[in-house]
Amino acid sequence: MIIPGSDWERRMAALWDASEDFHPRDFLSKVEELAGELPPGHAIAEFELGSANDSIGREAQAEAHYRRALAAGLSGTRRRQAAIQLASTLRNLGRAEESIAILVAEREARSDDLDDAVTAFLALALTEVGRDREAAALALGALSRHLPRYNRSLSNYAEALTRADERPWK
Numbered sequence: 001m002i003i004p005g006s007d008w009e010r011r012m013a014a015l016w017d018a019s020e021d022f023h024p025r026d027f028l029s030k031v032e033e034l035a036g037e038l039p040p041g042h043a044i045a046e047f048e049l050g051s052a053n054d055s056i057g058r059e060a061q062a063e064a065h066y067r068r069a070l071a072a073g074l075s076g077t078r079r080r081q082a083a084i085q086l087a088s089t090l091r092n093l094g095r096a097e098e099s100i101a102i103l104v105a106e107r108e109a110r111s112d113d114l115d116d117a118v119t120a121f122l123a124l125a126l127t128e129v130g131r132d133r134e135a136a137a138l139a140l141g142a143l144s145r146h147l148p149r150y151n152r153s154l155s156n157y158a159e160a161l162t163r164a165d166e167r168p169w170k
Helices: 006-017 024-035 043-055 059-071 076-092 096-109 115-128 132-144 151-161
Strands: none
Touching: 006 024, 024 043, 043 059, 043 076, 059 076, 076 096, 076 115, 096 115, 115 132, 132 151
16 A cells, blocks of 8 residues: 655645634545555555545545545554544434444454544433433543543443443432
C-alpha cells in the first residue's frame, strides 16, 4: 500500500484544522482534491473522503467510502477510526444493530487510546435498540477510569446496572 508522505499528511491535517472555515461543499471539494493526489481507491484517501462526507452530513456517501477504505486494507489508527465512524454512520442511518456488531468486534479485537470512543459509540447504538441500562453501564464504566476519585464505586455501580436484580445503591 502506498503511504502518503509527511507533506500530504500535514496538508490534510491543516485542512481538517481549518474545516470550520469553509462552507461544507467547499471543504468536501478540498478533501476530494487532496485525496485525488493518491491513487484511485487508496485506503487512506477513501477514509478521508468518508470522514469529510460524514462531517457534512452525507452519511450514505460516507458509508461507501469507509467500507472501501476498510476493504482496501486501511491500517493503524485510521482503521479503528474508520470502524468507529462507520458504526456511527450506520446508527445515524437507522442501522443500529450493524453498528453494535462493528463496535462489539472492535472492543474484542484490540485495545488502544480509542477504547473509550468505541465504548461511547456502542452506548449510543445500544440506546437506539432500547438497551439503555447496558448503554449506561458501558458509559459509566468508561467514565470511571478517568475520575480522580470514586473509580471503584462507579465501576461497581456500572456493572450492577446490567444485573437487574442487584441494586447496590439502595
